[in-house]
Amino acid sequence: MEKRANPRFSVGPAELLRQHDGPLTRDLLRTPGRFGLGQLPARLAPDATARVVCGYCSTGCRLVAHLRAGEAVNLSPDPQYPVNLGMACPKGWQALAPLEANDRLQTPLLRNDAGRLEPVSWPVALQQFASRFRAIAERDGPEAMAFLSTGQIPTEEMVFLGALAKFGMGMVHGDGNTRQCMATAAVAYKEAFGFDAPPYSYADFEESDVIVLVGSNLCIAHPILWERICRNRRRPEIVVVDPRRTETAMAATQHYAIRPKSDLLFFYAIANVLLEQGWIDHDFVVAHTEGLDGFRRHVEPFTPEAVAPAVGLEPGRIRHLAETIGRGERVSFWWTMGVNQGHEAVRTAQALINLALLTGNMGGPGTGANSITGQCNAMGSRLFSNTTCLFGGRDFEKSDDRAEVARILGIDPARIPSRPSLAYDQILEAVRAGRIRALWVVATNTAHSWIHQNEARETLRKLEVLVVQDLYATTETAQLAHLVLPAAGWGEKDGTFINSERRIGTIRKLRRAPGQALADFHIFRLVADAWGCGDLFAAWQTPEDVFRSMQELSRGQPCDITGIDGYRMLEAEGGVQWPLQEGEPLAARERRLFADGRFFRDSGRARFCFESPRALPEAPDTDFPFVLLTGRGSSSQWHTETRTAKSPVLRKLYRAGCWVEIHPKDAERLEIEPETMVRVVSRRGALEARALLRETVHEGEIFIPMHAATTNRLTDAQFDPYSRQPAYKHCAVRVERLRPEKGPSQSPREAP
Numbered sequence: 001m002e003k004r005a006n007p008r009f010s011v012g013p014a015e016l017l018r019q020h021d022g023p024l025t026r027d028l029l030r031t032p033g034r035f036g037l038g039q040l041p042a043r044l045a046p047d048a049t050a051r052v053v054c055g056y057c058s059t060g061c062r063l064v065a066h067l068r069a070g071e072a073v074n075l076s077p078d079p080q081y082p083v084n085l086g087m088a089c090p091k092g093w094q095a096l097a098p099l100e101a102n103d104r105l106q107t108p109l110l111r112n113d114a115g116r117l118e119p120v121s122w123p124v125a126l127q128q129f130a131s132r133f134r135a136i137a138e139r140d141g142p143e144a145m146a147f148l149s150t151g152q153i154p155t156e157e158m159v160f161l162g163a164l165a166k167f168g169m170g171m172v173h174g175d176g177n178t179r180q181c182m183a184t185a186a187v188a189y190k191e192a193f194g195f196d197a198p199p200y201s202y203a204d205f206e207e208s209d210v211i212v213l214v215g216s217n218l219c220i221a222h223p224i225l226w227e228r229i230c231r232n233r234r235r236p237e238i239v240v241v242d243p244r245r246t247e248t249a250m251a252a253t254q255h256y257a258i259r260p261k262s263d264l265l266f267f268y269a270i271a272n273v274l275l276e277q278g279w280i281d282h283d284f285v286v287a288h289t290e291g292l293d294g295f296r297r298h299v300e301p302f303t304p305e306a307v308a309p310a311v312g313l314e315p316g317r318i319r320h321l322a323e324t325i326g327r328g329e330r331v332s333f334w335w336t337m338g339v340n341q342g343h344e345a346v347r348t349a350q351a352l353i354n355l356a357l358l359t360g361n362m363g364g365p366g367t368g369a370n371s372i373t374g375q376c377n378a379m380g381s382r383l384f385s386n387t388t389c390l391f392g393g394r395d396f397e398k399s400d401d402r403a404e405v406a407r408i409l410g411i412d413p414a415r416i417p418s419r420p421s422l423a424y425d426q427i428l429e430a431v432r433a434g435r436i437r438a439l440w441v442v443a444t445n446t447a448h449s450w451i452h453q454n455e456a457r458e459t460l461r462k463l464e465v466l467v468v469q470d471l472y473a474t475t476e477t478a479q480l481a482h483l484v485l486p487a488a489g490w491g492e493k494d495g496t497f498i499n500s501e502r503r504i505g506t507i508r509k510l511r512r513a514p515g516q517a518l519a520d521f522h523i524f525r526l527v528a529d530a531w532g533c534g535d536l537f538a539a540w541q542t543p544e545d546v547f548r549s550m551q552e553l554s555r556g557q558p559c560d561i562t563g564i565d566g567y568r569m570l571e572a573e574g575g576v577q578w579p580l581q582e583g584e585p586l587a588a589r590e591r592r593l594f595a596d597g598r599f600f601r602d603s604g605r606a607r608f609c610f611e612s613p614r615a616l617p618e619a620p621d622t623d624f625p626f627v628l629l630t631g632r633g634s635s636s637q638w639h640t641e642t643r644t645a646k647s648p649v650l651r652k653l654y655r656a657g658c659w660v661e662i663h664p665k666d667a668e669r670l671e672i673e674p675e676t677m678v679r680v681v682s683r684r685g686a687l688e689a690r691a692l693l694r695e696t697v698h699e700g701e702i703f704i705p706m707h708a709a710t711t712n713r714l715t716d717a718q719f720d721p722y723s724r725q726p727a728y729k730h731c732a733v734r735v736e737r738l739r740p741e742k743g744p745s746q747s748p749r750e751a752p
């Protein structure tokens with residue numbers, strides 16, 4: 001029988017291999033990219049480029065956007081930028097993906113009588129917003145309204161929101177999700193230095209002999225900063241202080257796996273040894289600090305022998321670290337959330353500042369007590385969100401400060417509240433008590449990220465009006481809202497961010513926002529008009545108009561940026577670190593503070609700040625015998641994954657579902673097999689997670705990534721008393737084996 005030819009094989013195999021056209025060939029064909037971009041796939045060859053700071057973390061890498069017909073089609077790291085030097089982490093490479101997600105919100109949504117969110121026009125949305133907020137303000141007073149903002153929007157938008165809410169609409173209370181990541185560092189610096197002033201530049205990573213990383217998994221939380229350490233040619237000691245053997249601890253030369261939240265004891269013991277051995281810089285301490293005698297008396301009882309049982313380390317190891325620090329020529333101390341998110345976080349951060357002061361490691365290359373921030377614009381929020389402090393690091397309670405801001409902005413000083421806002425947790429507490437009835441949430445996901453999640457969600461449900469402004473209506477918080485406003489995201493608007501080393505860099509509009517979504521800047525303008533206070537902000541027609549106001553607001557302050565010649569200079573110079581005063585030449589691209597030993601306190605001296613350690617809010621016990629640690633899961637995930645989960649590439653780079661690290665001996669005792677599902681229970685809630693048996697945690701401790709939607713069911717609503725930052729890093733839980741033993745993997749968003 002004659003065989004019929006298969007049309008798919010009407011050409012021979014050799015022809016198939018030599019096919020000269022088709023999707024595969026087109027995809028693979030590379031062409032000179034121009035603009036210094038090397039070879040690129042022909043379909044992605046740009047006709048122009050733009051430079052834009054990344055919109056995820058506080059490292060503040062700059063990316064080159066590849067534009068075709070005015071729209072970004074690709075991104076690559078900028079080799080000229082002094083921050084990232086041509087490097088980017090997976091989130092940066094994939095930064096366009098969240099903008100293209102199918103669930104981008106394209107119209108305002110209003111909850112109807114049936115309880116469903118339905119599309120409405122912008123005029124209807126604005127009328128509803130203004131009339132509902134106004135009705136509550138008229139009935140219960142302006143303190144019944146509040147806002148919660150973010151470290152993810154440009155500083156100019158923070159300024160507009162802070163001014164509109166407080167000076168235009170009359171609100172007293174507003175805070176940001178930056179309370180969750182760096183409020184501790186801000187308070188610690190203010191008390192010790194007189195201003196919230198991280199002193200360093202990233203060059204210090206490359207110039208240090210001893211790099212002490214505390215509560216910081218730099219390898220995955222700030223991977224480009226880890227790369228900066230890898231460029232250090234001084235063969236530095238890399239010290240990690242962290243209860244967990246993180247990726248960074250594995251790469252360190254010394255790891256101190258202290259018991260969770262014994263860090264304050266540990267650092268007081270280090271100070272004790274430094275003083276006992278005379279490993280201090282007497283000249284620096286005498287000339288530039290105050291309070292040493294009190295500090296010396298304070299740390300006297302904290303000998304290595306006295307703290308060793310609580311810290312979980314041999315006294316000899318504590319002495320070894322003290323000697324490493326004491327004998328180091330250039331020592332730098334770096335901390336992130338492991339310090340900031342604790343029940344005595346401010347004093348712990350200050351214990352590190354004290355070590356830097358004591359040893360004179362301040363103001364010189366490779367030194368400093370250095371807080372690494374979390375979000376891309378948390379530093380903008382610290383100075384210009386008009387929440388905790390009045391614009392430019394001023395004080396709401398000082399009439400002179402209010403008068404100066406009023407003069408600069410051309411408004412009546414009576415419009416400026418004379419007391420600071422409630423903090424985030426206090427705003428939620430006021431909602432529970434019925435004192436706050438209307439809340440405006442901008443670009444944050446309280447119902448996922450706030451500590452003690454069940455209580456947070458119940459709190460949001462009590463509101464009479466909840467307005468959420470976001471890229472997506474699918475976030476847990478937007479799902480609870482009465483009104484959702486569609487916002488443009490990073491890459492769809494202009495403005496500036498301030499990174500961890502105080503560098504101000506620009507972001508640019510790289511594509512149009514979908515549908516009727518608007519830049520937050522324009523939403524604030526529309527809300528101002530709807531409220532009837534638009535005239536107050538008539539001078540702010542563009543983000544750069546607001547930037548000029550920021551410059552005036554900074555004049556004479558430690559963060560003075562009057563010497564910056566607009567966005568043009570920021571782009572040309574590779575960003576500019578604050579301060580840069582009018583007329584001051586930009587001496588170097590990387591600058592640090594306190595080179596002259598003068599601090600921002602009235603005396604010009606830094607202060608030793610200290611206090612007796614506090615008891616753990618929730619120590620493990622018979623019913624809840626494990627300590628839960630939380631932290632970042634991978635360099636491909638960002639916070640609640642509102643954006644990173646939208647990228648198929650990023651999703652392939654991390655383990656799906658909620659997982660928990662358990663020590664193998666604990667697992668054996670509880671008869672938990674590797675990769676089986678377990679139930680983790682706290683006094684507040686429970687979750688299911690896949691068990692990973694790892695010696696990365698001590699016996700009696702477990703670790704769950706912060707990104708899972710369920711993690712905060714477990715966490716305990718405890719706060720540092722000074723910074724009001726939530727203590728995510730410690731609570732008591734128990735672990736239960738689940739049957740059947742092999743369960744299906746759960747997505748964080750699907751877990752019960």
Ligand code: SF4
Pocket residue numbers: 054055056057058059060061084087088089090091092093222223224
């Ligand atoms: S390290 Fe941070 S700033 Fe740099 S590319 Fe990654 S997320 Fe963006």
